[in-house]
Amino acid sequence: MTQSVKSAPQDARESGHPEDWQERVFSSDVRVWKISKVRSKSAPYQIRWVVAGDVKYASFATYTLADNRRSEILQAMRRGESFDIESGLPESEVRRAEAAEAAKAEEKPDPTWWAFAHEFMKRRWRTAAAKTREGLADSLASAALGMMGDGPDAPELLTVRLAVRWAVVPGHEGEEPPADLAEVCKWLAGNSHPLSSLKNSVVAEDVHYRLAYRLDGKLAAKETYKRRRRGFNAAMAYAIQMGYLDENPIDGLARYATAQTGSVDPRVLMNNVQAQEFLTAVSYIGSVHRNRGRRLVPFFGCIIYAALRPAEVVGLRESDCHLPEEGWGEMTVWETRPVSGKRWTDSGERHDRRGLKMRDPDTKRRVPIPPILVAMLRAHLEEFGTAADGRVFQNERGGLVGTSSYWRVWQEARPLAFPPYKVESPLARKPYDGRAKAITDWLRAGLPVAEVARRAGTSPEVIDRHYAGLIDESEEADNEKIEKAMGWGPADPA
Known part of the structure; x- marks a missing residue:
C-alpha cells in the first residue's frame, strides 16, 4: 500500500x-x-x-x-x-x-550578508584601530561581491564595494546614503545572499576568489590578500560565535598564489651616496618661502637612518629625542599617527592616534640614531621649532604632515637625485624603501637579527623573511672564512 x-x-x-x-x-x-x-x-x-x-x-x-x-x-x-x-x-x-x-x-538565525556585515562591524568598531576598521570593511566589501545576486539589474562591482564600505560604518546608521550609492544600497539590502549560502562550496569558492583578485581580474598583492583573508576569518569567527555557522567555509581552501614574493627587491635599495644625494634633492623641493622640502629632509632621514615607519615619524615629539652636540643620539618611539580617513577614526580626523604597530599600547621602543641624523634634527628644530603639541614635524600651517604631502615631495626629489635610467628603475620608489635601506645596512654591519628587529619594531621572523636575502655582499668573505676553517686557503709564507 x-x-x-x-x-x-x-x-x-x-x-x-x-x-x-x-x-x-x-x-x-x-x-x-x-x-x-x-x-x-x-x-x-x-x-x-x-x-x-x-x-x-x-x-x-x-x-x-x-x-x-x-x-x-x-x-x-x-x-x-x-x-x-x-x-x-x-x-x-x-x-x-x-x-x-x-x-x-x-x-540559528540566517541574516543576509548585508545585514551581517553591519552587525559585525558594529560589534568590532569599539575595540579596533582605524586602520583595522578600514581593513575589515574592505574584507566585507570584497566578500559581498560573491554574496550577492546577479541579473540584468545587478550594479557594477566597483559601486558595490563602495556601497558596502560606506554602509558598514556604524556612524552612518540612520543616514541617507550618498546620491550615487543610494540605489546600490537599496538593491544590496534586498539581493544579498543569506549567510548560510556559504555552506555551498561554489559560493564559498567565489567569495575566496573575490578576496584574492582585483576587479580587473588580476591577482591582488600578497599583503592585500592576507589582510582581506584575516578580516574575513574574523567575521567568520563572529558568525560561529553567534551560531550562524558551524565552521569557516574557506578554511579548507588553499591560498592563491600571490602577486609578489615576500623578499624585498634589492633594486629598491639606495647606497649611502645615493641616500645623501636624495636628501639634498629633497631640500630643493618647493619655494624658499614655503620650505616644503627642507621641512622633510630630517623626516626622511628618520626613515633612511633609523628605520622608522612614516606614521611613527609623524607622531615623533621633541621630548622623545635625545640629541647631543656630538656622537650618537636616541629616539623613544611610542606613538604612531597613521592616516585612515575621517570616517574610520573616533576623533573625526584623518590621522588616527595609536601605539606601536602590533605591540601593547604602552610599549616603547628605543632607537639609537647616528650623528648625521642627530645633526639634521638639531638643525631642523633650530630653524622650524616644534608644533604646538611638541611634535618635531609639522606642515606649513602647524598641522600633521599628511601622507600625500611627503609622498609628493619624495616623488619630486627622485628625478633631481638620480640619473634618468635610475628614475625609471625601482630604486627608492616609495618612502618605505628608505626603511628597507636602514634595516639592510644594520644587517650588513653585522648586528644580530634580533637587535635589528628590536630597533625596527618588528619580529626576527619578518627580518629573516624579507631582508635576509639582500645580504649577499658578504658571500665572498664568508667563502674565505670557510676556506680558512677547512685549510683550503693559500699556504702561509715561510
Whole structure:
C-alpha cells in the first residue's frame, strides 16, 4: 500500500503554511533481508530492506550494530508504520528528523550578508584601530561581491564595494546614503545572499576568489590578500560565535598564489651616496618661502637612518629625542599617527592616534640614531621649532604632515637625485624603501637579527623573511672564512 502525504513537523502543519510542508510518499510494502557480509574493512556488515520495490542499504562496523538496526526496522513494521520510499526510514524516524531540523533552523538565525556585515562591524568598531576598521570593511566589501545576486539589474562591482564600505560604518546608521550609492544600497539590502549560502562550496569558492583578485581580474598583492583573508576569518569567527555557522567555509581552501614574493627587491635599495644625494634633492623641493622640502629632509632621514615607519615619524615629539652636540643620539618611539580617513577614526580626523604597530599600547621602543641624523634634527628644530603639541614635524600651517604631502615631495626629489635610467628603475620608489635601506645596512654591519628587529619594531621572523636575502655582499668573505676553517686557503709564507 502506497500513500502520498504532506509531511512536516507538527508545529509546521498547525501553522497553516502548506508551502512549509514537504511532499513525501510512504508505503507499507516493506521486506527485510538477512544481514550479509561485504568487502569493506570499515563497515563489512550490511543490512538490506525493500520499500515499495526500492532496495535500501546500510553498512556497519560490527555485526551487533547491524543486528540492532535490523531489529529497529522489524519493530517499526510490527507497529504497522509506513516507510518513506525516498529515504527508506520508518515514518516515526522521518518525523523526528524533520522536527530536529526545524528546531535547528529555529535556533540559528540566517541574516543576509548585508545585514551581517553591519552587525559585525558594529560589534568590532569599539575595540579596533582605524586602520583595522578600514581593513575589515574592505574584507566585507570584497566578500559581498560573491554574496550577492546577479541579473540584468545587478550594479557594477566597483559601486558595490563602495556601497558596502560606506554602509558598514556604524556612524552612518540612520543616514541617507550618498546620491550615487543610494540605489546600490537599496538593491544590496534586498539581493544579498543569506549567510548560510556559504555552506555551498561554489559560493564559498567565489567569495575566496573575490578576496584574492582585483576587479580587473588580476591577482591582488600578497599583503592585500592576507589582510582581506584575516578580516574575513574574523567575521567568520563572529558568525560561529553567534551560531550562524558551524565552521569557516574557506578554511579548507588553499591560498592563491600571490602577486609578489615576500623578499624585498634589492633594486629598491639606495647606497649611502645615493641616500645623501636624495636628501639634498629633497631640500630643493618647493619655494624658499614655503620650505616644503627642507621641512622633510630630517623626516626622511628618520626613515633612511633609523628605520622608522612614516606614521611613527609623524607622531615623533621633541621630548622623545635625545640629541647631543656630538656622537650618537636616541629616539623613544611610542606613538604612531597613521592616516585612515575621517570616517574610520573616533576623533573625526584623518590621522588616527595609536601605539606601536602590533605591540601593547604602552610599549616603547628605543632607537639609537647616528650623528648625521642627530645633526639634521638639531638643525631642523633650530630653524622650524616644534608644533604646538611638541611634535618635531609639522606642515606649513602647524598641522600633521599628511601622507600625500611627503609622498609628493619624495616623488619630486627622485628625478633631481638620480640619473634618468635610475628614475625609471625601482630604486627608492616609495618612502618605505628608505626603511628597507636602514634595516639592510644594520644587517650588513653585522648586528644580530634580533637587535635589528628590536630597533625596527618588528619580529626576527619578518627580518629573516624579507631582508635576509639582500645580504649577499658578504658571500665572498664568508667563502674565505670557510676556506680558512677547512685549510683550503693559500699556504702561509715561510
